Amino acid sequence: MNEPKPTPPRGHDPVETERLALAIKQGDRAAESMFVKRFTPGLLTVLRVRCSDEELCRDLAQESLRIVLLRLRGNGLEDPAGLAGFLRGTALNLLANELRRSAHRTTETASDWLDQAVSERAGPYETVETDDLVRAVRELISGMKVERDRDLLWRHYVLEDSKERLCAEFTLSAEHFDRVLHRARQRLRELLVSRGMDARM
């Protein structure tokens, strides 16, 4: 029987983070594995916002985790509560160094997404992935039973109507609006996972 894989904890628990840092210092390899699983998604997100090269993002995330792990195994951090800041700083420094070295790797912020984000991913893998993403979005839309929610998504994401305007027009509270978007993101995530994709940027 396969041993169940350790599941990284969800949500932010500072006490648990402190325990994790301590366990790593004491040489607990399972804690190291947990550390990597837990902090990889966030680090990748931070890097992907600044860099469109997926492979580079993965390399840098891994390198950042390696550097911080070595630090935790050794001297540790003076303040374990500052772990997130330390991870972020390490990742951004590595990225800055890498970009300095490779001037041709241009950063592409998500603000350019409308015109560039999709069309510039022209490789065969990216094309297949984009097709999958589009299929998932279509499925998301067609699966929404409330027509208002479908309208809301379209106007928010394509026409970029403001939240205030949409809330006023659809007589929704800001919280309700956020819930609709949250549900849509969750559903899209499920659809992407079911297609073997992650919701990368």
Next chain:
Amino acid sequence: MNTQFSSETIRAYLDRHLDARTEQALEEALIMDAELADEVQAEAALRRGFAELKRRETETQPRSNVHSIGDAAARRTAPVVARPRQRYVRYAAAAALFGLAAIPSYLALQNMRQQADFEARLTARIESSGDRAAYQLPASLSTEAPAAASDSPLRLRLPENVREVSLELPSTDSRAPTRLQLEPASQPGAQITLAGVPLSDDNAIGFRVGSERLLPGSYKVTVERQQDGGWVADREFVLNIDAAQR
């Protein structure tokens, strides 16, 4: 759901519009909280997916179908309006909803399995509302002016390649079995019967029909509700499928 950061903050983050301090706070939070990281990634994926949909829509849209909003609005409203007869108000309301909801509902409900279907959707959007997608029109528009609608037949224009149309009608009792019958004027008795499906949260009933069954011509439409073991006519109206635009 992480409530510390609103959807606007996440959106601004992806656009790199946050000030340095807020950006740092959010990034440290999402490094610590895989759930928040997932949320941000999913938001980015959603935006990328919709961006791609929009890009494909632009690419597949025939040039001749692009009109100004004003032009489209005029095209949309002019042929339908005529003098109302009071006793037809209820039917006209249903007809107005039928017509205005048909293509939008198709757009929204059709599970698009083929690219051709999707291209058809895009054409329909533009024809119905200029530079706005038809299915983004507020549903309330469908019932705004029932009294201004007429007893003249409702026209439904189906763009080429539309494979299926979903029709939506309001219902006070969406749980009661409902069916819709289309009877071609040219072939009395040759009815197309569609079973209604309750649409949750909408107080509405949906009907789906392959567009190949909706041949151009005039149809008498009867919506029937099951009552005491039999079918009772709930409303009737006339529907014209316009041959010129198929």
